[in-house]
Amino acid sequence: MRIFPMDSGAIRFRALLAGLLLALNVQAQTPEDDEDTETQPFLRTSLQTWFYVKQSSLAGASKLNPGNRLLNIPEESAIVDMRPELRTSQDCHEAVLKPRFITRNDEIDYRNPVADSDSRSSRFHWNEAFFRSTFGSETITAGRELLSWGPAIFRSPSNPFYFDAGRTDPLRETPGIDLVRLTHSLTRLRITGARIFNTATLNAAANQSSTWLIKIDALGEGQLGSLIASQRKDEAPFVGAFMQATPDDAWLVYGEWGSSRKRYALMPSSTAGAFPLQQPSPRRSVELVGASRTLATGQVVTGEYLYYGHGYSRQDENLFFQQLGQLASLQGNNPGLARAGLASAVSYGPSLLGRSYLYLSWQSNPQDTAFYWRAESVRNIQDRSYRLQIYVERNFTSRLSGFASLSWSGGAADTEFTGLVHSTLALGIKAYIF
Amino acid sequence: MKNSCFNCFFALLLGWTAMAWAGPDAATLLARSDQARGGNLPGLIWDVSVVNSGTGSDEQQPMRLRVKAIETASVSEVLEPLNSKGSKMLQVERNMWLTKPGLLKPVAISPRQRLTGQAAIGDIASTNYVKEYEAYYVREEAVADEPCYLLDLRANSSQSTYDHVLYWVSVKRSVGVRAEFYSLSGKRLKTALFEYGNNISVNGRNIPFVSRMLISDALTDGRTELTYGRVKVKAISPSDFDVSNL
Numbered sequence: 261m262r263i264f265p266m267d268s269g270a271i272r273f274r275a276l277l278a279g280l281l282l283a284l285n286v287q288a289q290t291p292e293d294d295e296d297t298e299t300q301p302f303l304r305t306s307l308q309t310w311f312y313v314k315q316s317s318l319a320g321a322s323k324l325n326p327g328n329r330l331l332n333i334p335e336e337s338a339i340v341d342m343r344p345e346l347r348t349s350q351d352c353h354e355a356v357l358k359p360r361f362i363t364r365n366d367e368i369d370y371r372n373p374v375a376d377s378d379s380r381s382s383r384f385h386w387n388e389a390f391f392r393s394t395f396g397s398e399t400i401t402a403g404r405e406l407l408s409w410g411p412a413i414f415r416s417p418s419n420p421f422y423f424d425a426g427r428t429d430p431l432r433e434t435p436g437i438d439l440v441r442l443t444h445s446l447t448r449l450r451i452t453g454a455r456i457f458n459t460a461t462l463n464a465a466a467n468q469s470s471t472w473l474i475k476i477d478a479l480g481e482g483q484l485g486s487l488i489a490s491q492r493k494d495e496a497p498f499v500g501a502f503m504q505a506t507p508d509d510a511w512l513v514y515g516e517w518g519s520s521r522k523r524y525a526l527m528p529s530s531t532a533g534a535f536p537l538q539q540p541s542p543r544r545s546v547e548l549v550g551a552s553r554t555l556a557t558g559q560v561v562t563g564e565y566l567y568y569g570h571g572y573s574r575q576d577e578n579l580f581f582q583q584l585g586q587l588a589s590l591q592g593n594n595p596g597l598a599r600a601g602l603a604s605a606v607s608y609g610p611s612l613l614g615r616s617y618l619y620l621s622w623q624s625n626p627q628d629t630a631f632y633w634r635a636e637s638v639r640n641i642q643d644r645s646y647r648l649q650i651y652v653e654r655n656f657t658s659r660l661s662g663f664a665s666l667s668w669s670g671g672a673a674d675t676e677f678t679g680l681v682h683s684t685l686a687l688g689i690k691a692y693i694f
Numbered sequence: 695m696k697n698s699c700f701n702c703f704f705a706l707l708l709g710w711t712a713m714a715w716a717g718p719d720a721a722t723l724l725a726r727s728d729q730a731r732g733g734n735l736p737g738l739i740w741d742v743s744v745v746n747s748g749t750g751s752d753e754q755q756p757m758r759l760r761v762k763a764i765e766t767a768s769v770s771e772v773l774e775p776l777n778s779k780g781s782k783m784l785q786v787e788r789n790m791w792l793t794k795p796g797l798l799k800p801v802a803i804s805p806r807q808r809l810t811g812q813a814a815i816g817d818i819a820s821t822n823y824v825k826e827y828e829a830y831y832v833r834e835e836a837v838a839d840e841p842c843y844l845l846d847l848r849a850n851s852s853q854s855t856y857d858h859v860l861y862w863v864s865v866k867r868s869v870g871v872r873a874e875f876y877s878l879s880g881k882r883l884k885t886a887l888f889e890y891g892n893n894i895s896v897n898g899r900n901i902p903f904v905s906r907m908l909i910s911d912a913l914t915d916g917r918t919e920l921t922y923g924r925v926k927v928k929a930i931s932p933s934d935f936d937v938s939n940l
Contacts, residue, residue, distance in 0.1 A: 306779050308795070345780070345795070352931065392939070399933040409938060411802035427801070445932040452938070482788035482805070504802055506788050512804040554806040626792050627807065629755055629778050658755055658775035692776035 310341040312688020323584035334366035352394040388436040404436040411504040414619035417518035417546035418500035435461040450477040482506040496521040528579035534601040544569030558625025571615040581674035613676040616641035645671025720829035726868040731821035737930035748916035767935040826854040882912040
């Protein structure tokens with residue numbers, strides 16, 4: 261496997277953009293007089309580039325991904341992830357641009373009898389790109405923006421778009437969605453109305469285009485509460501809420517709730533063959549309670565419990581894996597049916613298989629710039645499978661840091677966290693160009 | 695008649711003497727000194743440089759932050775070093791959020807985090823001691839040969855960064871020149887000295903403004919030097935303190 265390969269066109273494009281951003285950065289860093297910000301724009305640019313390798317150990321006899329021919333999960337990857345950012349503001353206007361360039365070389369082991377595959381790909385996308393203006397108490401934002409909220413880390417039940425906001429994966433950057441939103445801010449109250457045009461950046465198959473959203477935030481001295489409602493044409497509305505409070509300096513307690521009907525519900529069945537689909541799903545609620553404590557050293561310990569109403573009972577989870585096994589065994593006689601059935605399980609299955617989860621994390625002082633670490637565990641209380649993850653990052657200089665991420669899963673066969681990947685190790689460096 | 699007049703006069707003289715000996719009004723002194731550190735202003739934007747020295751300071755890189763603050767909220771953004779550039783801390787009363795580019799969208803954190811950074815957010819943001827503390831006049835005491843009023847400040851708000859502060863306010867300049875910060879248990883946490891080399895214009899008046907704060911840790915040899923510059927007094931929109939806009 262070639263490490264960090266790039267074709268010449270990609271190299272030229274990246275060099276050109278890096279040069280442009282560098283020039284903008286030089287302009288932004290030019291010694292300023294004591295300028296009046298009323299007349300001159302504030303310009304900030306930055307460029308981070310991540311270089312890392314990732315190695316995954318796949319589950320031995322995965323029923324959901326037999327022979328790794330459905331999901332094509334790479335066992336080895338080399339990734340270059342360029343993250344430029346341009347932010348400019350003048351008076352009450354602001355523009356933010358966050359393009360992303362990712363080049364990766366993947367080695368995919370399809371298991372015998374199919375040969376391994378070496379795959380190379382480059383991708384450009386806009387992670388965020390929006391314009392924002394403030395007029396007194398009104399703020400209007402248009403473009404692609406990361407519309408996540410809420411205090412929870414493991415999952416965000418109160419958010420109709422970002423149930424998994426990516427907060428548990430330090431290597432993942434959650435993309436924005438396309439919207440226009442208007443926020444009216446009072447002293448302790450904020451009201452936001454938004455029209456969402458496209459969420460395909462999150463899930464192309466479940467694009468929540470043409471969605472209206474309203475969010476009301478009430479802020480107290482040490483509390484924040486929020487009510488959310490969203491509605492997509494011809495679909496059932498989503499309602500959600502979250503609340504957070506600081507009973508004393510060290511503690512943060514919170515809860516989130518959401519109620520919705522999914523477009524599809526995959527129904528495990530004891531009948532051999534494809535999974536039946538219910539359209540739409542029954543209305544279910546998702547609830548999370550959590551607390552975090554900041555120690556005197558600044559380290560933070562967090563615990564969260566999630567009840568996921570769209571998940572399966574233990575019995576249904578057993579049926580799910582049983583049916584997967586039956587589909588996988590059809591690969592020889594009826595590969596089309598097998599593939600279609602397995603693909604539907606991936607596409608329409610619930611975000612989490614079970615209904616009860618416990619999330620724990622312990623991290624170093626997030627304000628420490630020299631060394632940062634985080635240890636997390638997630639446990640499916642029903643099937644007792646779990647995933648552990650450790651992330652460490654060390655700054656070598658102001659322009660270079662190194663990081664490592666290790667995750668591994670455990671539990672009995674036919675459980676959620678043992679179904680696809682057993683362990684993953686990532687090692688890399690981050691270069692802060694400017 | 696003569697005796698009652700004399701008694702009235704004597705009572706008035708006694709009262710006037712008692713008032714003179716009671717010393718200056720602590721709350722008034724505190725309000726005047728607050729303005730030189732950003733309090734009682736419609737809004738403040740400034741840059742703060744943070745440099746550490748002492749044991750273990752090698753691992754703490756110098757930082758430069760841009761801070762926006764109003765009476766009940768502040769947001770600080772890291773401009774340097776590069777590996778922290780773009781990190782922000784937002785405080786709205788006792789609610790706090792932290793964001794670090796590349797890792798997380800704003801994460802809610804507990805108020806204790808305001809004390810655990812290289813410099814406490816209460817040190818880099820504007821000061822509003824008159825609202826956050828009950829002030830008591832103690833005595834006159836010189837600091838580096840400059841006559842000062844010593845004030846004893848006790849936290850009366852959950853927003854207060856420190857539980858107890860001893861604060862020396864210059865008699866002549868009405869600015870705070872020295873402070874000692876204590877925990878609830880009475881343990882001295884740190885000592886700070888202030889310089890006022892900046893000037894700001896407020897309602898047509900030029901007033902001195904803090905330019906440097908030197909903090910010494912009471913338990914170790916650690917020192918933190920905060921340098922304040924590019925100070926602007928300006929009304930700031932509430933949307934700047936909206937976590938969804940971070």
